[in-house]
Amino acid sequence: MDFFFKDTESCKHIKWSKLLDDIDDTLFYNKYCNSSDYYIVFRQIVVSMLFGKEIILLDADFTENELLKLTGFSVFEDFNETLDKSNFLMPSSKESLIERLKSTNNNWKIILFTSGTTGIPKEVVHNFESISRFVKFSKIKTICIWGFAYNPTHMAGIQVFLQALLNGNPIVRLFGLTSAKILNEIEFNKITHISATPTFYRLLLPCERKFESMQRITSGGEKFNERIKEQFLMIFPNAIFNNIYASTEAGALFASHNDLFSLEFGFEHLIRIENNELLIHNSLMGKAGSKVQEWYKTGDLIEVVCDKPLSFRFISRNSDIINVGGYKVNPIEVEEIILTHPGIINVRVFSKSNSVLGNVICCEVLRENTSVDELSIRVFLQSKIQEFKIPRIIHFVSELTTTRTGKIKRNYI
Amino acid sequence: MENKMLEIINLVLDNRIKVKIENLTPEMHLRNDIGLDSLDLAELTVRIEAEFDVDVFEDGIVYTVGEIFEKLNR
Numbered sequence A: 001m002d003f004f005f006k007d008t009e010s011c012k013h014i015k016w017s018k019l020l021d022d023i024d025d026t027l028f029y030n031k032y033c034n035s036s037d038y039y040i041v042f043r044q045i046v047v048s049m050l051f052g053k054e055i056i057l058l059d060a061d062f063t064e065n066e067l068l069k070l071t072g073f074s075v076f077e078d079f080n081e082t083l084d085k086s087n088f089l090m091p092s093s094k095e096s097l098i099e100r101l102k103s104t105n106n107n108w109k110i111i112l113f114t115s116g117t118t119g120i121p122k123e124v125v126h127n128f129e130s131i132s133r134f135v136k137f138s139k140i141k142t143i144c145i146w147g148f149a150y151n152p153t154h155m156a157g158i159q160v161f162l163q164a165l166l167n168g169n170p171i172v173r174l175f176g177l178t179s180a181k182i183l184n185e186i187e188f189n190k191i192t193h194i195s196a197t198p199t200f201y202r203l204l205l206p207c208e209r210k211f212e213s214m215q216r217i218t219s220g221g222e223k224f225n226e227r228i229k230e231q232f233l234m235i236f237p238n239a240i241f242n243n244i245y246a247s248t249e250a251g252a253l254f255a256s257h258n259d260l261f262s263l264e265f266g267f268e269h270l271i272r273i274e275n276n277e278l279l280i281h282n283s284l285m286g287k288a289g290s291k292v293q294e295w296y297k298t299g300d301l302i303e304v305v306c307d308k309p310l311s312f313r314f315i316s317r318n319s320d321i322i323n324v325g326g327y328k329v330n331p332i333e334v335e336e337i338i339l340t341h342p343g344i345i346n347v348r349v350f351s352k353s354n355s356v357l358g359n360v361i362c363c364e365v366l367r368e369n370t371s372v373d374e375l376s377i378r379v380f381l382q383s384k385i386q387e388f389k390i391p392r393i394i395h396f397v398s399e400l401t402t403t404r405t406g407k408i409k410r411n412y413i
Numbered sequence B: 001m002e003n004k005m006l007e008i009i010n011l012v013l014d015n016r017i018k019v020k021i022e023n024l025t026p027e028m029h030l031r032n033d034i035g036l037d038s039l040d041l042a043e044l045t046v047r048i049e050a051e052f053d054v055d056v057f058e059d060g061i062v063y064t065v066g067e068i069f070e071k072l073n074r
Helices: A016-025 A038-051 A064-071 A094-102 A128-132 A155-166 A179-189 A198-202 A226-235 A331-338 A374-382 B002-015 B038-052 B065-073
Strands: A005-007 A012-014 A055-057 A110-114 A122-126 A146-148 A171-173 A193-196 A216-220 A240-247 A251-256 A271-274 A277-281 A295-306 A311-316 A322-324 A327-329 A344-354 A358-367 A393-396
Touching: A005 A038, A016 A038, A016 A094, A038 A055, A038 A094, A038 A155, A094 A155, A110 A155, A122 A128, A128 A155, A146 A155, A146 A179, A155 A171, A171 A179, A193 A198, A198 A216, A198 A226, A271 A295, A322 A344, A322 A358, A327 A331, A331 A344, A331 A358, A331 A374, A344 B038, A358 B038, A374 A393, A374 B002, A393 B038, B002 B038, B002 B065, B038 B065
Parallel strands: A005 A171, A055 A110, A146 A171, A146 A193, A193 A216, A216 A240, A358 A393
Antiparallel strands: A005 A012, A110 A122, A240 A251, A271 A277, A277 A295, A295 A311, A322 A327, A344 A358
16 A cells, blocks of 8 residues: 555545656646645645745635735735746656655745744744654654644644655545544554544544554643543554654654653753743744744743653643644634724633533623624634634623733633 | 523534524434534533533543433433
């Protein structure tokens, strides 16, 4: 079983030879990538790497309003340019394609948008070295079959894509499918590796089937509930569970089989601990906008278990950003948008823990009058922000809950 | 309880401008028949918990309306 990409939702089964043909047939290039078709996104990334062209990844569900804010444009057809192939030697095989991609020019840039700590999502720029730093190569890695369980325009999705691509592994789309279809895809394609959010895994339960092909299950963010983990051991009897620590800017940084993390050899100089806070060197982050300090404060607090080699546990994660089923939501961004509603005086956006998605977005609203109702706020927001950022529970209050210092409380309902 | 559940599910559907349902039967599948996605299911748990004080999704996901009734009747 060797293919580049399979997506049952869009009836695509792309062999490596088809990818090579499509690259050969590509005459135009557009640096903005804003497609809901995973194959188009993947192909555009590959073309951008081969030609050393900048690529800007935009979520397919960004609203017109969000696109304008982020890029200054909402349509991108004018950015089509003719691809100069005069000095381009087309790779003739899968192997030569992968070799060429592994030596991608370091001037190549990939830009994505991530929920920052203030206001609207911020731009994160990576080059080949910074984005592929954690790709692992080995003989065993060349026989993996990846279940693709992230949005392809997000950091985690890009990292899984590069891990699979640069090892020549087939990729099977799982993200966005129903749980029954996901399980069928795992079985039919004999998927060996999945990296996904805890929410993705939770939605596969209950399941009475067994999948012996699975070798590794990777998850990040919240910890797996032990009961859920037990059920997964029954479903995937041969799999090893892996827990990763990832940041939106740098992607996956550390991996562990439990909640104790240690640094891989050679990365010691790239992290620092100050007042129990984890700091990461900016070379791991690409260029997150233009104002990057040498050391980036993650806001995540850790407990050091051993100094040399360094190992640690996370005590608390950066609390302002809300993780909704793996999607990062910045409450400040949501508040700013809600406040543009003419009938709303003030708002507090906060999270409530939830057994389906980890967290759900809620808000308290101070309104002008009762004609502003829950549905009208949601309809207003639907054209302005992505669906997962829209509060699912809206309370109308006569005053907002604040902390004693006058700050808005975010983790209290 | 069944009427209240119908009311809650229709509120969740209405909030996403999805087509409401007229009646609820135990064999109805939350995703395939009613058309709820994971965001809707998350909202559904919050609203059910507020009404019945039970987190129906606590130990894994439930598929059907009947499974929700079972958990609420425990």
